[in-house]
Amino acid sequence: MSDTTLLAAAGPAAPTIGALRPLGLRATTLHPDGLLGAWQHRNSTASLPHCLDQLEAAGNVGNLRRVTTGAGEFRGMWFADSDVYKTLEAVAWEIGRGTGSVEVLDDFTTLLEQAQDADGYLNSYFQTDHRDEQWAALVWSHELYCAGHLIQAAVAASRAGVGDRLLAVARRFADLLVARFSVEDGVCGHPEIETALVELYRETEHRPYLDLAARFVELRGRGLLGDEPRFGRHYYQDHLPVREADEVTGHAVRQLYLLAGVVDVAVETGDAGLLDAAARLWESAFGTKTYLTGAHGSRHRDEAFGDPYELPPDRAYAETCAAIASFSWNWRMLLATGGHRYADELERVLYNGIAGSTARDGTHFFYSNPLQLRTGHEGSHEDAPSERLSWYSCACCPPNLARLVASLQSYVATTTDAGVQVHLYAAGRVETPFGVVDVATDYPWDGRVTLTVTPSSPGTEWTLDLRIPGWCTSATLDGSPVAGDYASVTRAWQPGEQVVLSLPMEPRVTSAHPRVDAVRGCVALLRGPLVYCLEQADLDVRREDVRLEDVRLDDGAPIEAEPRDGAIPVVLTAHGAVASSEGAPLYGGGPSGERAPVTLTAIPYFLWANREPGAMRVWIPTATGPRS
Amino acid sequence: MSDTTLLAAAGPAAPTIGALRPLGLRATTLHPDGLLGAWQHRNSTASLPHCLDQLEAAGNVGNLRRVTTGAGEFRGMWFADSDVYKTLEAVAWEIGRGTGSVEVLDDFTTLLEQAQDADGYLNSYFQTDHRDEQWAALVWSHELYCAGHLIQAAVAASRAGVGDRLLAVARRFADLLVARFSVEDGVCGHPEIETALVELYRETEHRPYLDLAARFVELRGRGLLGDEPRFGRHYYQDHLPVREADEVTGHAVRQLYLLAGVVDVAVETGDAGLLDAAARLWESAFGTKTYLTGAHGSRHRDEAFGDPYELPPDRAYAETCAAIASFSWNWRMLLATGGHRYADELERVLYNGIAGSTARDGTHFFYSNPLQLRTGHEGSHEDAPSERLSWYSCACCPPNLARLVASLQSYVATTTDAGVQVHLYAAGRVETPFGVVDVATDYPWDGRVTLTVTPSSPGTEWTLDLRIPGWCTSATLDGSPVAGDYASVTRAWQPGEQVVLSLPMEPRVTSAHPRVDAVRGCVALLRGPLVYCLEQADLDVRREDVRLEDVRLDDGAPIEAEPRDGAIPVVLTAHGAVASSEGAPLYGGGPSGERAPVTLTAIPYFLWANREPGAMRVWIPTATGPRS
Structure with missing residues (x-):
């Protein structure tokens, strides 16, 4: 692989059409002395190794070994494989940006190859003690959910240029899904497979993956999952087809993963109606059901959205995974539409709802992220945290953080035919087809951002768009007031030319x-x-x-x-x-x-x-x- | 049985010592045109028949038949027997006040006699498909909880004068418990057996029942239940011995049932330290964790108390059973100490937290009783009610209401050697050893209460104590201002003598x-x-x-x-x-x-x-x- 390849290779979410195009996987580098760069460095050196250790200690890896060896007991949640896949995705993104271990990826790939059934099925829970339950209860089995995370790991490895074998594993499983679910009516109780299949389609150009993703989106909301006895069908968004829904409801991670997949399907199939549905549900989420930190989920019992305006700070569930899901959904909305507000939400949830989940040491995490903790709180556990814990019995969040932060550089900037758009401000370097943009800033502690351009073709005119965050009402560019969503600088750029964006940070x-x-x-x-x-x-x-x-x-x-x-x-x-x-x-x-x-x-x-x-x-x- | 017997026969909770003594089961009658009397009438004619129908329809009765017939499937919760027992207790109290069906009680008793094992064990879940799990997991089995409700039903039937056979069933089970748990260390995940065993001791004077209740209280908080993986040991009050605890925590019904049992044990064993512990926990509950309606439980996920001052009105869990449990606890505290504030809490929770749970038709019920419902609420179910439902998959609340309301007259007044104390104002008649007190009032709609005394021995001096509710700051007795907790009238009463208590009801x-x-x-x-x-x-x-x-x-x-x-x-x-x-x-x-x-x-x-x-x-x- 060459750097040139990686400059072109996509990061997470690589739509073939849309208002904005993501940059390649190694196009952007974050300086480790900036907040985002330091976070990514900590993730690489502390959080990700910690996840790998914990997967071994908690039994997730052992579960997969057990498929072939039969030794020991299955340990952890029945969807424990997904934690392995999310961690593997993080490893792949790390490889993509030049800091990951190909050996780790290869070893895991070998393990998965060995565990995989001849027909492509792979799930250490159902392949061992629960073979008779395979595909028997999609409502709770998380089989498609786990398959989705396997696929996302494989897509990441493929984009990092080292994923041929893992991609083959994922495709064997995906082909099995296509064979089965193209004819059988069924959806997963926990969305995730939708966005994964679209990403796999993007990586392989194999249309049946996209078609199956679209089918899963359409089949949802038609009662295939049956009644949820305690929380109702809202819980897994099976109460209404997404095209008819006008309120985000139920389990927040499920709702938000689904919506990321909805945008992916809408974009790839050119389905404007479906994209409208996502936009309508975005209004519901961000107009009535979002915490100030960008987090989602007001109810502990069903890990769910509450009624409109039901946003208790103390009992905010605000699951870390829901914040990550919101980030993914907003990124897709931004690429699809170019809408500034989606970039604002990226920033809000990243610096608050997501960043707050990890301790400064990089190895302790919140599952739930309340906005208030009372004196006399009775102690720390998943449901009522007062301290970050090193791992969880349901360990979905830490590996989810690892995969997001390992690919964080991918979300900084985009391109169009007209130029480059910078959405997140972080000390670093952005390489684009138009040239290199070096970003010097102490953001988010200081609002001054100096961008130095080294154009690919000096003197060629193109536009540099710089996001003016919604929170800033007095932005200046090179000393002159700028208004609107993006400050646009259209120039025939010369090497070393600088612009200085100033985003005054008065306390608000x-x-x-x-x-x-x-x-x-x-x-x-x-x-x-x-x-x-x-x-x-x-x-x-x-x-x-x-x-x-x-x-x-x-x-x-x-x-x-x-x-x-x-x-x-x-x-x-x-x-x-x-x-x-x-x-x-x-x-x-x-x-x-x-x-x-x-x-x-x-x-x-x-x-x-x-x-x-x-x-x-x-x-x-x-x-x-x-x-x- | 004679009316004389029933005047003496105890109602719910019959301590042998204490500051105040309860009156006999038929000592008080409520007029059906008063609010409490009408409620009791509706309970008798609508709610209780509805419960009996639902127990048949939902399978609870079938489960018990199945123990001998083996026919059909077990239906409902594994502790479904307890709903039968609570309903049976209601039937017994109805018989006690002259309005219940002895035939219904006899038929159920025959069913229970047939189902009971030779050694006394009785639990339709564990006697059928789960025999190997009998006594294997007290942490969740609810076996002692169910036994407790059987005992309470039998005590009620015995006090109503018709319970010899049912009492024999209950004693056979209780004797088995004594034999087993006097030597084995174990407590039930859900308290209830404690108060039941004390009541059985009161009814039978068989000391081992009291000793076992005391033992269960002492063994709690010593880790016998093991770790509760999601909510911690607070959930079932096994985190600290009750003598050391200073905060009500965990599952609200469990905490409050436990405290009712703690008072019972403290009173019968003369254990002042244990009563002090209950009083200390009362301060925690009513000083920092009680809703304005008198309800308890701020968290849905674990049906639990929250942190101090965590009292969200919209997500109030405020389970009906917790309100009933609070009523029972406060009644025991009142009898033990004579403390006015306990009577105030009886009134508050009765007219608000408890009364609100039942629809005007008497056949629809809330399980959770929030203090706010938002526009756009997503629909009615146990976890987020907008309408009362006719029954629940976990149907603990409706039969609990039935047994409370069937015995409501028992809580109106008490006696001491010095006279009579009226705690709750309701149109009706109170027969006491000192004489008859007729109460005329339109309370709670109007604060005027006219009490007409017909003394047993005219001219003998005794004291009539009338509670001045904490909410009333301008009470008058016969036109003169009265202050303090109770307005005391000590007189040599003559037949037909009246006093008029006026409790002005200015809106507050x-x-x-x-x-x-x-x-x-x-x-x-x-x-x-x-x-x-x-x-x-x-x-x-x-x-x-x-x-x-x-x-x-x-x-x-x-x-x-x-x-x-x-x-x-x-x-x-x-x-x-x-x-x-x-x-x-x-x-x-x-x-x-x-x-x-x-x-x-x-x-x-x-x-x-x-x-x-x-x-x-x-x-x-x-x-x-x-x-x-």
């Missing part, structure tokens, strides 16, 4: 829609793309009976951004007051007593819970109450 | 403790013991885009009580405003637009959802915002 105070009952009378602090939060550890009050719950923000007072050395480069400080209401009656006790002034220090939400466990809140009650 | 506005984030900036309306709520059906605004969510209360304006004919005798009206925020952005959109004045009509919470399904809320945002 925001409130939620008046129908979001759970945060009435509260505001949140933001700066640039970052949501901030208060932690008990920063509360400079030593009285034992004063808790973070008793803090109020002086909403008229200025919020200051304060640079710090160390792990938290910029904190926000604000004036507030604190008054204990310890021991007051639960109802009818009147307002709390005398207030003492207090200086509040807010840190970026994504860095919370990296000190001792303790209370945290994104939404801060104001002294004067709600504005509506 | 209340707010929650400032740490209850979920209802910040909101108030609730109350009148007398009743919590009120707004329903979309009463919103006199016809603009389609205006929802209940957009209503604000003018918090300074007067609240008026307005008598109505028909199903809702008293509504509250208030001034408010409404402004649509339809289409505003989810974050940063600023306050809602122009407000139109609106008259708000609030109805008693317990009557909600008796018209078309639609939005409802107890907590109403105020125009000016929070008071703290």
Whole structure:
């Protein structure tokens, strides 16, 4: 393989048509001293090795060995294979950007080749003790879900130029799926296969994969999964065909994976109606059911979207995988339409909902990402986290993070026939058909972005589009105010020519829609793309009976951004007051007593819970109450 | 049996010692034109027959027949027997007050006699297809839980004077439990057996039953149930011995049933330390974890208490059975200590959390009792109710209601050596050793209570104590202001002597403790013991885009009580405003637009959802915002 190949080889999601085109897999490199680059480096050196270790320790790899050896017991969730595939996808993307281990990929591929049935079937749970249940209950079996993750790993390996054998494994399984499900009516209880099959079609140009993906999309919402006894058919989005649905519902990861697949199918088949359905559901999700951190899922019991405006910060489920799914869906919407708002959502969820899931050490993770933790919280577990854990019995999230972050550079910029579009700002280099764009910035801590262009054909005119984030109302380009969604610079570029985008990062105070009952009378602090939060550890009050719950923000007072050395480069400080209401009656006790002034220090939400466990809140009650 | 016997025969919970003594089973009668009497009548004529029909239709009775016949399949939950026992307990209490069917009780008793193993074991799930699992996994088997409900039914039948055969069945099982668990260390995953064994001891004076109950209480919190993989040992209160616990946690029904048993054991064994533990946990429950309706349980996923002050109105789990369990616990605390606050909680949960669970027709029930339902709610099921359902796959609640309401008269009054205490006001007659007290009142619609005394020995001095509810600050007795917890009238009573207690029912506005984030900036309306709520059906605004969510209360304006004919005798009206925020952005959109004045009509919470399904809320945002 050559760098030239990898410059062209696609990253995650490679639509053949759309408003924007993704760049090749090694087209963009992130500098390890920038936030995104450092994250990717940490993922490569800490998170991914940790995942590989855990897959061995938790039995996922053993399950696959067991298919041929018969030794030991099946361990973990029945869909444990998917964790292996997601990790393998991460390995493949790492190889693609020159930092991964081909040997690891090869060893796993050999294991999968050995485990695979002659007809292409591969699933260590159903191949061993549960052979009689194979294909018997798509509603819960996750067989197609696991197949989808195998396919995505194989596509990644293929795009990294090292995946011939793994792609062959995946195709054997995919061909079995085509043979079976092109005639049999059935859909998977957990969407994922749809987007995987479209990606496999893109990689192989074998049309039956696309047709099957389209068929799965169309068959959904027709009751094939039967009644879900506790949560209803909404749970797995089988209540309505996606073309008729106008509200995101049910299990958030399922809904969002499905929508990524819907966009993929719509784009490849040129189905405008289907793309409209995705856009309509996007309005439902982002207009009424999204957390300020970009996270999704308000209900723990069914890991689900709530009703419109049901967004409790304390019981936010906000599963890490749902945030990753939202990122994937928005990326596809951005490529399909060029819509600026999708890029805004990419940024929001990446820097907040997704980034907050991983500890600074890269080896501890949240499954659920609440926006508030109360004093007296009863302890950390999946359902009510106060500390990140090193692994989970249902370990879907850590490998999902690994595969996303291993391919993070792919989401920075795109091209069209007219030029280059930069969507995410990160120190790094973007190589495009029009030339190289070097990006120097300390984003997201500083809003100054200097872009230096080295054109492929000096003097040829093309356009550099720079996203103006929705949060920024005073952007300038080379000192002149710019408005709109993208600042466009159309020039006959000369080598070394620079533009400087300035995105002033004044601290901001925001409130939620008046129908979001759970945060009435509260505001949140933001700066640039970052949501901030208060932690008990920063509360400079030593009285034992004063808790973070008793803090109020002086909403008229200025919020200051304060640079710090160390792990938290910029904190926000604000004036507030604190008054204990310890021991007051639960109802009818009147307002709390005398207030003492207090200086509040807010840190970026994504860095919370990296000190001792303790209370945290994104939404801060104001002294004067709600504005509506 | 004679009426004299039944005047003496105990109702539910018959402690041998305590500050107050319960009256006999037929000592109190409720007039069917009063609210409580009408409820009891409806229970007798509609709810209880409905339960009996459903137990047949849902397979619960068939499961028991199957133990001897072997015919058919086991149906429903593995603890389905408990629904039969709770219904049977209701039948027994109905017999006790002269309105139940002895034939029904006898037929069921014959069925149980036939099903019972020679050694006393009785559980239709484990006696049929799961014999090898008998006693194998107390953590989930509910075997002791089911045994407890069998015992409670038998105790009720015995107190009703018709339970010799059923009591023999229960004692055979109880003797088996004593033989096994007096030596084996084990506790049930779901408490219930504790209170049942104490009640059986009270009925039989057989000390080993009490000793085993005490043993079960002491063994809890020592890890015998092992780790609960998803929710932790808090889930079944096995994380700490009850003597050490200072916070109510985990599955709410389990916690509250346990605490009822703890009080029973403490009282019968004279264990002051154990009673102190219950009182300490009462502070945790009622100081930080109780809904305004008296309901408990903030989390759906584990049907559990949340952290302190975590009380979301929309996702209140507020299980009907937890409200009933709280009622039972408070009744035991009241008898043990005479503490007024326990009687206040009896009243609150009865008229709100419990009463709201049943539809006006008496045959539809809520399992979960939220304090808010949003516009656009996705439909009614156990986890997110918008309409009461006629039955549930886990049908614990309806039979639990039936047994409580069938014995409701037992909770109205108590005696001591000094006289009579009236705790709940309801039209009816209370027969006591001191004489008869006739109660005339339209409570809870009107606060005037006229009590006419017919003393047993005219001229003998004794004290009539009348509870002054905590919500009432301007009570008068015969026109003179009275203060304190109880208005005490000590007299040498003459036949026909009357006292008139007046409890003025001015509409009240209340707010929650400032740490209850979920209802910040909101108030609730109350009148007398009743919590009120707004329903979309009463919103006199016809603009389609205006929802209940957009209503604000003018918090300074007067609240008026307005008598109505028909199903809702008293509504509250208030001034408010409404402004649509339809289409505003989810974050940063600023306050809602122009407000139109609106008259708000609030109805008693317990009557909600008796018209078309639609939005409802107890907590109403105020125009000016929070008071703290």
